[in-house]
Amino acid sequence: MPELPEVETTCRGIAPLITGKTIAQLVLRTDKLRWPLDQGLCLHLPGQRILSVERRAKYLLLGTAQGSLILHLGMSGSLRVVPAETTENKHDHVDLIFTGGECLRFTDPRKFGALLWTEEDPLLHPLLAQLGPEPLAEEFNGRYLYQASRGRKIAVKPFVMDQKLVVGVGNIYASEALFAAGIDPRLAAGRIGRRRYQRLAEEIKRVLGLAIAAGGTTISDFFQSDGKPGYFKQQLQVYGRAGEPCPHCQSQIKSLRLGQRSTYYCSRCQR
DNA sequence: ACGCTCTCCTGGCCGC
DNA sequence: TGCGGCCAGGAGAGCG
Structure with a gap:
């Protein structure tokens, strides 16, 4: 994977392109990545606006008013912002399509990535709650x-x-x-x-x-x-x-x- | 709690 | 050129 620098690079790359955008549609082309995909994602996300794009550990957190999308790139995942009409390739499993016509596309050949929705504080999600400090933080020494x-x-x-x-x-x-x-x-x-x-x-x-x-x-x-x-x-x-x-x-x-x-x-x- | 192994999945590469 | 085996950035689950 994507270790921390790759996730940070991705975070910095997509943040200015999707912050403030409103989600029109979520397209899932597989029924599972690391875990089965919650079909409820398609119900929760349309209409939500991306208020924040942050990284915690190797997770990307897309914050909206109603909850957060938790994304993990696994060993082989990557994210790109492309025009929504861009033809998908074999391993393009998820599209987050915005009202302006942009598309956040998740590609992951090995399907070890994760995509989860939570309405709680994402930092308290079971996957994130036990994580240690950020290596670049002062408390890590x-x-x-x-x-x-x-x-x-x-x-x-x-x-x-x-x-x-x-x-x-x-x-x-x-x-x-x-x-x-x-x-x-x-x-x-x-x-x-x-x-x-x-x-x-x-x-x-x-x-x-x-x-x-x-x-x-x-x-x-x-x-x-x-x-x-x-x-x-x-x-x-x-x-x-x-x-x-x-x-x-x-x-x-x-x-x-x-x-x-x-x-x-x-x-x-x-x- | 700790330390170790197995596992999910696809693709690329190597040797035969 | 085809096939089998092995390896790959992660990390949860389950075992003793």
């Missing part, structure tokens, strides 16, 4: 990581990917931040000290910030809301680079699986 990790035996990489700990750090940026911080991704979270967590928190913020500035990372499926790819791929130091020389020490970048996910690291720079 080395002290927080250190305290949260005491007694934890889980490897540090899956640890920082746990959305209950901190949101938005996915598989790509977890490898990148650990490389930048010089921490072996296999280390038990509970055995890493304050200073190293201080560094890791800084690197997570730095890497995510750079990726947002580059419009995210496009491996294959992700595109910005204007259809362009994200350009951060060129700046990836280790992700997807097994066998290539480490940009710092030239030794071969290694890969392994941790918690079912591909992990890339330099065994010389990361201890």
